[in-house]
Amino acid sequence: MPKTIPQPDEVSKPFWDFVDQQKLTLQYCTACSRYQYPVRAQCYDCGKADNLTWKEVQGKGHILETMVVHDTRVVRRKIDVPFNVALVSLDEAPYINFLSNLPGTTAHEAPQGAPVELIFEPLEGAPGRFIHEWRVTK
Amino acid sequence: MTTDFDRGWQRNKTGLGVWEHRAKVAIAGYGYSELDRRWDGVSLDRTIGAFQVDAMEKAIADAGLTAADIDGLMVCPEAAGDSWAQADRGMNRPYFDPPYDTEDGLSYTTAEWLIAEFARRGTPLSNLKYIDGKAPYIGPEMGKAAQAVGDGLAKNLIMTYNMGNVEGRYHLEEGIYSPSGRQWSAPWGWMTSAMMQHAFVFLQYCTKYGGSRDNLAPFVINQRRNGLMTPWSFYTQHEPYQITVEDYLDARPVAWPVTILDSDRPVQHAAAFLFTTADRAKDMKQKPIYVLSHAQMTRPSRSTMGTIEDHEAATEDLVKILYDGAGVTAKDLDVFNPYDGFAVFTQTYLEAFQWHDVKRGEAFDFYKGDIRVEGPHPFNSSGGNLGNGRTRTAMYTDSIEQLRGIAGPRQIRLKAETAACGQVTPTSNGHIYLSTVAD
Numbered sequence: 204m205p206k207t208i209p210q211p212d213e214v215s216k217p218f219w220d221f222v223d224q225q226k227l228t229l230q231y232c233t234a235c236s237r238y239q240y241p242v243r244a245q246c247y248d249c250g251k252a253d254n255l256t257w258k259e260v261q262g263k264g265h266i267l268e269t270m271v272v273h274d275t276r277v278v279r280r281k282i283d284v285p286f287n288v289a290l291v292s293l294d295e296a297p298y299i300n301f302l303s304n305l306p307g308t309t310a311h312e313a314p315q316g317a318p319v320e321l322i323f324e325p326l327e328g329a330p331g332r333f334i335h336e337w338r339v340t341k
Numbered sequence: 342m343t344t345d346f347d348r349g350w351q352r353n354k355t356g357l358g359v360w361e362h363r364a365k366v367a368i369a370g371y372g373y374s375e376l377d378r379r380w381d382g383v384s385l386d387r388t389i390g391a392f393q394v395d396a397m398e399k400a401i402a403d404a405g406l407t408a409a410d411i412d413g414l415m416v417c418p419e420a421a422g423d424s425w426a427q428a429d430r431g432m433n434r435p436y437f438d439p440p441y442d443t444e445d446g447l448s449y450t451t452a453e454w455l456i457a458e459f460a461r462r463g464t465p466l467s468n469l470k471y472i473d474g475k476a477p478y479i480g481p482e483m484g485k486a487a488q489a490v491g492d493g494l495a496k497n498l499i500m501t502y503n504m505g506n507v508e509g510r511y512h513l514e515e516g517i518y519s520p521s522g523r524q525w526s527a528p529w530g531w532m533t534s535a536m537m538q539h540a541f542v543f544l545q546y547c548t549k550y551g552g553s554r555d556n557l558a559p560f561v562i563n564q565r566r567n568g569l570m571t572p573w574s575f576y577t578q579h580e581p582y583q584i585t586v587e588d589y590l591d592a593r594p595v596a597w598p599v600t601i602l603d604s605d606r607p608v609q610h611a612a613a614f615l616f617t618t619a620d621r622a623k624d625m626k627q628k629p630i631y632v633l634s635h636a637q638m639t640r641p642s643r644s645t646m647g648t649i650e651d652h653e654a655a656t657e658d659l660v661k662i663l664y665d666g667a668g669v670t671a672k673d674l675d676v677f678n679p680y681d682g683f684a685v686f687t688q689t690y691l692e693a694f695q696w697h698d699v700k701r702g703e704a705f706d707f708y709k710g711d712i713r714v715e716g717p718h719p720f721n722s723s724g725g726n727l728g729n730g731r732t733r734t735a736m737y738t739d740s741i742e743q744l745r746g747i748a749g750p751r752q753i754r755l756k757a758e759t760a761a762c763g764q765v766t767p768t769s770n771g772h773i774y775l776s777t778v779a780d
Contacts, residue, residue: 207514207528210521212521273594276513277514278514300646
């Protein structure tokens with residue numbers, strides 16, 4: 204599955220640097236005691252940037268729902284169809300969710316509500332870079 | 342669709358009470374162009390700019406006015422699809438003689454282009470005092486037009502919106518890098534928010550309340566039926582036959598559970614609406630359609646995707662703002678045309694508006710009933726985008742026609758004195774509440 208390569212910007216660069224170190228490290232607002240993903244310049248809740256820090260999370264989650272892409276505008280992914288796109292909630296902060304292709308799980312066979320664990324996939328065409336993914340726990 | 346526009350005028354939070362201009366603003370005219378699947382790249386009388394001028398001229402004439410009577414112009418200048426030239430893909434399709442020597446008029450239209458075109462045609466908009474050339478998409482644009490007239494910025498305001506569609510498959514993500522907001526979605530094959538975000542919420546809906554995509558069949562079929570009662574719709578012109586339950590269940594999947602029949606078909610079309618003060622409207626050509634309220638909602642997702650709880654809360658707040666602004670309740674609403682660009686989110690609106698007493702989790706049962714325009718629950722009488730093609734304005738033109746009693750075979754058999762309609766999705770939209778009765 205040759206994913207497109209995330210292009211970091213000034214705000215998101217620390218996140219992707221952590222991912223390249225195979226760590227899932229989220230923004231965390233110390234004033235609101237809330238994680239934040241995707242990365243933003245300000246806290247979603249208080250709107251301030253001053254209290255945003257970085258905090259590594261454990262990488263356990265559950266599948267909320269899964270759709271299956273049969274036709275995509277993302278040209279690099281056309282050879283992969285059909286493929287799963289799951290919405291995964293983070294166990295230690297269920298209000299945080301991630302997209303996942305559920306590597307290892309056949310399209311249309313994703314078990315709803317199943318536990319998943321974090322893995323890191325190397326990005327094709329970007330040596331040394333990784334992307335966070337989720338795999339169904341056996 | 343940009344969401345980067347001035348929101349100072351918006352009614353976007355609960356507790357605002359009755360709209361200060363309730364029934365003091367009216368829609369006195371409307372018009373729409375013909376509808377094509379795409380611009381053919383040749384016919385300069387069928388460009389999106391030409392269609393938009395045509396719609397504006399019809400709206401002005403419908404009100405019994407002339408171009409010289411117009412003192413306000415409101416335009417959403419965004420392109421619905423890709424550019425004509427598509428230089429970024431190396432196509433470099435050539436432009437034409439003026440006024441089609443740039444993208445303006447081909448893949449989008451600006452206020453300046455429209456003003457120049459009216460002048461070129463010998464009917465200049467010669468008395469414009471208020472020009473808003475950066476209006477948002479149609480949902481909030483309708484509310485902004487009503488607010489502008491209510492605030493006294495214009496007396497006779499022509500507001501216009503188009504959906505263009507040039508040749509080619511648009512919005513392809515062709516590179517190997519995903520920048521900006523797409524760094525969080527495209528790597529996993531994510532395409533568009535409207536389709537996939539709402540597919541996730543739809544799946545959550547089915548988990549929460551029971552049911553599946555199969556339960557949308559009666560709704561989608563009825564949308565097509567209503568569209569086939571619209572002479573200019575894409576389907577009346579090009580696929581003039583009804584779809585069946587089997588067609589729906591067997592439809593080609595795009596992003597399961599969303600299939601091709603759950604998705605609106607891009608078209609080339611424009612519409613325009615003449616807003617004026619209620620006092621002036623009484624002396625114009627048509628029966629006034631009073632604006633009782635408008636409301637907007639923009640609620641970004643906390644995380645990668647919003648949840649069904651987020652969407653239900655957002656639409657409930659939207660409806661409270663709209664109903665409170667009009668001083669009405671759900672039982673007062675006769676004609677209801679919520680958005681259906683993808684079939685999977687319309688029930689979120691239906692249940693929030695509680696139209697015909699449909700509450701959370703009851704939409705699938707409602708869809709099983711008689712929702713035909715002839716029946717007791719004439720839901721989405723316009724046929725929406727699914728029935729007409731992706732006009733985004735059929736909900737508005739139908740609402741006006743229903744209230745005027747000129748909707749032809751689509752005319753609902755029940756009382757049609759009030760209407761609500763809006764665009765686009767549950768966490769990003771604008772709605773308007775209309776009435777034939779001011780008091």
